[in-house]
Amino acid sequence: MNKTITFRNMTVDDLNDVMEIEVHSFATPWSREAFFNELTKNQFAQYLVVEVDHTVVGYCGVWIIVDEAHITNIALLPEYRGLKLGEALFARVMELARELGALRVTLEVRVSNERAQNLYRKFGFEEGAIRKQYYTDNMEDAIVMWVNL
Known part of the structure; x- marks a missing residue:
């Protein structure tokens, strides 16, 4: 059976679903209030x-701030991982960043998250630096990755 993917x-109406994804994806999930503020108060988001x-x-x-984009987060429900949906979603966000004037994109990723690093490399991201003890749940380092659009 074919599935419809869109x-x-x-929107704010998506926050219940987003919070479900968040708690299944991150050791220290963002709060509902954080997402609400991103959607209603952050002009760059x-x-x-x-x-x-x-x-x-x-x-x-x-x-997206002037000509630079910063990926804040990406997550899928566990049962939808490995189906190329994350890659398709990431491609849409990269396209959006380009359309809105970004010349380069940056993000942080856990040093242990090789799956995500491999995804980002598919889009041309390269390692730029290490942020020591970036993640507060276990003090894991983050790799800063960049790509020029």
């Missing part, structure tokens, strides 16, 4: 969701 801007058969199964956020 990408669209995240853009968030997209991916839906499968009208159910939100993933999201990705980016801040």
